[in-house]
Amino acid sequence: MRAPLTWLAEYVELPQGTTALEVAADLVKVGLEEEGVHGGDVTGPLVVGRVLDFTPEPQKNGKTIRWCSIDVGEAEPRGIVCGAGNFLKDDLVVVCLPGAVLPGGFTIAARKTYGHTSDGMICSALELGLGDDHNGIIRLTELGFDDVKPGDDAIKLLGLDEETVEVNVTPDRGYCFSVRGVAREYSHSTGAVFKDPAAIEVPKATDTGFKVELDDQAPVNGVLGGDRFVARVVKNVDATASSPRWMQRRLEQAGMRPISLAVDVTNYVMLAVGHPLHAFDLDQLAEPIVVRRAAEGEKLTTLDDVERTLHPEDLLVTDSPQGRASRVLSLAGVMGGASSEVSATTTNVLVEAAHWDPITVARTMRRHKLSTEAGKRYERGVDTQLADVAAELAVRLLVEYGGEAVEVGPVTDVGTPAESATIEMAADFPSRIVGLDYTRDEVVENLTQIGCEVSGDDLLTVKAPSWRSDLKVAVDLVEEVARLRGYEHIPSQLPVAPPGRGLTHSQRLRRSVARALAEHGAVEVLTYPFMGAAVHDAFGLDRRDPRRTALKLANPLSDEQPFLRTSLLATLVDAVKRNVSRGFTDLALFEIGSVTLPTGDEPKAGHPSVAGRPSDEELAQLKAAIPDQPLRAAIVFTGQRDLPGWNAPGRAADWSDAVEAAVLVAGTVNVSTTVTKDENHAPWHPGRCARLEIDGKLFGHAGELHPKVVAALGLPPRTVAAEVDLEVLIEASARASVTALPISTFPLAKEDVALVVKDEVASSDVEAALVAGAGELLESVRLFDLYAQAPIEPGHKSLAFALRFRAPDRTLTAEETAAARDAAVAAAGERTGAVQRG
Missing domain, CATH: 3.50.40.10 (Phenylalanyl-trna Synthetase, Chain B, domain 3)
Structure with missing residues (x-):
């Protein structure tokens, strides 16, 4: 709400010389947030001009400018370039001459543009800070200025020397959407006399009026x-x-x-x-x-x-x-x-x-x-x-x-409008809530000051004024007392943390996951948990996919996003799109948050009374009506994962980066992961999607998004992503035990094997077979090469693994190492059909 000081002064006494900044500061004291100060920041020369003539000049960019001759009350007219087309010959306009300063500190100077030297500027309402209209320049004749002439001072003419204070009106202060309301609040803040513009005589209604x-x-x-x-x-x-x-x-x-x-x-x-x-x-x-x-x-x-x-x-x-x-x-x-x-x-x-x-x-x-x-x-x-x-x-x-x-x-x-609320409140209630000693007289004085009718001694009966529909219960009155007595008097006291408590297991793991992903090079974002149904179509979800069953909000912030998200990716991709549109194409963004997974069979929540604490039965009914809301983590990579430089060509993010991030999350919570191929799980590419499991239980997917999904969402090509269920990981972590192994001082024995398997055999299956066959001497196994060209038979691939052996109590002999290697290869052959490459 904008309140010009000259208008405000008609409804409340403003001391001579009071500035808009001072008024704004006084309004802040009673809870009205300052939004800005307008006016008073334009310096001349700003004058009235008359359009003597103009020549339209089309430009190569499709725009048509006008080269104008403007009479500004000087001996010679001024030549000015103007892009607006809403004025005619002989119109009176507002002209800003070189040396003038417009709102925002914008200084006007003569400059060469479109092949002319423009000796000033013809102004629009937006440029003068008079409004948001930038469709054309100001035509003074339209505004009723028929008695002005070229050269007259336009600053005083348009009131640009007058200041206006703008405040942000919160939803509970609707009465402040008026100069009357702002004046009343200034009176509360400073004690200045308020003059109500609504205090007038009104004629009585009759039966002969318009029906x-x-x-x-x-x-x-x-x-x-x-x-x-x-x-x-x-x-x-x-x-x-x-x-x-x-x-x-x-x-x-x-x-x-x-x-x-x-x-x-x-x-x-x-x-x-x-x-x-x-x-x-x-x-x-x-x-x-x-x-x-x-x-x-x-x-x-x-x-x-x-x-x-x-x-x-x-x-x-x-x-x-x-x-x-x-x-x-x-x-x-x-x-x-x-x-x-x-x-x-x-x-x-x-x-x-x-x-x-x-x-x-x-x-x-x-x-x-x-x-x-x-x-x-x-x-x-x-x-x-x-x-x-x-x-x-x-x-x-x-x-x-x-x-x-x-x-x-x-x-x-x-008609008869509803009466304003009548509230009962103990006189000492504000003191108990705020923590300051307010006397009964102070409480009554403040409530009367805002327009309430107050009666009673220890128990006050308060009738709210007709313009304060937000005053419903006793705590609303407490807020009024607190703000009028001064927020600055309320002490800040941190609550004392009870001893013996710390973060829960779940909280620690959540922080560890966030820290691990950040150290992995990703940036954490927080998105609103609201989505539209269109994202399901963009993801290519099947009609029977449970993720399409979403909880619709009764009063959404946006009609375009009325549902609570059923996956983190549904909202994380919006953050990706926003960054890409601003030129940030090499991204690694992650989010940790909850999703809402209704089944459609949840019971109705009911409407417990607010007069007291809900009963155990009502609380149980409310809890039963809440859908499952598991905690998840999601990450998206676009563009270059490793940026190119003078010493390296760089590397684009691919499906393996998404899988690596998902495995990193599992490893952070001390859980071993099984990675297998998933042929059909939208929105991922069917050939580049990994299924992530713990002891056979699914906890997430990772890989490259389907090209159709990428195109539908407007994401960069080959965007990769992962989404994991942290609830499953946290539960598994709580069951897992960590065994500290002694560090061996004996040397490491190295063996590399290359195994040929069919294309459909997962490398994780081969790795699991090697681990099972190698026995206790195996310290680590790592896939370091994949080869699928000649002389490898078509339909097959070669997987090369680095096997590392070590004994805790001795140096391994060559025979022991070879035996362990052969046992591992034999197990791989038995379980997956792997054949050692010659």
Whole structure:
């Protein structure tokens, strides 16, 4: 929320000379995070210019620039290059001359570009820090500046010498989405006198006003979607006229674009007091207006010219033309419809000020992917008692600036908004929670200061103000006391760790795995555990693959990723893609995290009461409803594993790197791994995928991803990956025992053997046979060569192993070493059909 200091000063007393940084610092004290400071950082010369002439010049890159002659009030016009195309000859524009400094410290100088020397710059709203509009330059005539002339100072004209403070509004502080709310918080922080702009007299409702009916037949969780609707009629108003310049300036400072009187007035009031409004073309409406839920199949073309298919939970504002079906006018609290918008022919206006249910509005916005300024305020909670005040403020502005013949109709006010919460709290409860001694008087003073009505002695009864829908329970009140008394007074105390406890076996192993992978050259990342169903198709998973059974979130952060991941690779590949898109093609990324594996047969969790601790039966039911969430580790390699240099050509990552990383994880937790070939396990390549087992139990896969998967995900060619189940490894590690062997001082005996086997025989099977046959003298065995060319028979391969023998108590003789080697070869021949290569 942006609050210009000149506007803020109308609602709260600001000391003379107060800067935006000082205001921001005071707001931080009461919990409003500073987002930025705008304005006051533009230095001249910034002047009004008139476009005398321009010449369009197409460029080789397809862009057309304009070489302009601009009168800036000097003896000679200035030649300026401009890329925008939204201005005409004789238009008044804003010109930044050499020597001026724009927001961000951007200094303007005369420079040669597109074959011309551009002696300044014609400015857009974005370049001046007046908003986000960069589609074209500012045309002063459109903004109502008809009485200015070339050379006039544009800094004061546009209010660029005025400062604006921007704060980040958290979800529980919806009332701060207004200058009124920010002013109130500044008053809390500094003690400055607050002047409520909503403290005005409002005319009473009558039976002769525009008829409105609240007909919500399908409330969500028993809560009506709309519980109050105020309608005000204003006739003979020039609704499409330009709003006064002071109003336009404030809208621009708040980051909004001025449009027309009716629209600007509703936006201005919304920014001022925090209550959204909507203006309808009265002549396009038919009584009565009916607030109801959408019917199946209903559609609405909203103000952004998008036709939307409505959902039965959508709350609508409709009318009922005689002889015709009910017509949808707007999505309540979100956006109006095109059929009743204020247009160039509008003379009569109906102003809507309603109170809508936050949950209903939030769900509608997410459902239609439609985020609006009104919706942002409604979903956080709008003051329940402010609808009539906001409507009255808008009517007064329309009367003042809408022409001499404006007529105001009677007031419609239907519905009764819900009362704000009443909370009971012990007077010493804040002290017990925060750890500071707050007296009862201090607690009452602070709660009264934020607008609460407080009664009682030791047990306080607190009625929350209408603008604080976030105050529900006692701890909410504790937070208010703590922040107003000063967060800086709360001591920081670390809890004392109980003696005799340390990391669990599982925690130690998890840290060891992370450290081992990092030392292996990989970088750890943490990804969000959310995914879309499309990743399963990209992975090429079979329709019956259990990994397709995913838990869908009831309220996902993104509709494109509504499921909890069933594999780490499903989200890790997104991190890979993001890095590759930024030029990092040689990657080794890993993640350790949980996946969610629902079976679809989990019982319902139920809804335990929050009034007390759940019973053992309720806790058991909750636990039974939670799907299995095993801990896993995944790693992905792309590009070069060993970078090329002057002394080596480098080496691209391949399937063996993924297998090595998976085996490293198992070795880190002291578990021996069996590696075999897996012919069909998506998303890996069927010929380059390893199956990883412990004592016959599967714990992971590693290898090269399938080319179709790589293409579908936009990954670099020959990307390799591994994913292992740490739960299986940790369980196996807990059962394993470590035996310390004495170090032999006797020499090592070396023997190498080359064995020819069929292609389908796994090297791990041959290695296991050699180990079994060699006996206790074998210290290590290592595969160091694979050969499958002539003179090796087609369909066969030669595997060369390095065998190392050692005895703990003597030096081995040549005969003993040869006998152990022959026994190992014999065992390999018996088990795998291996033949020693001649």
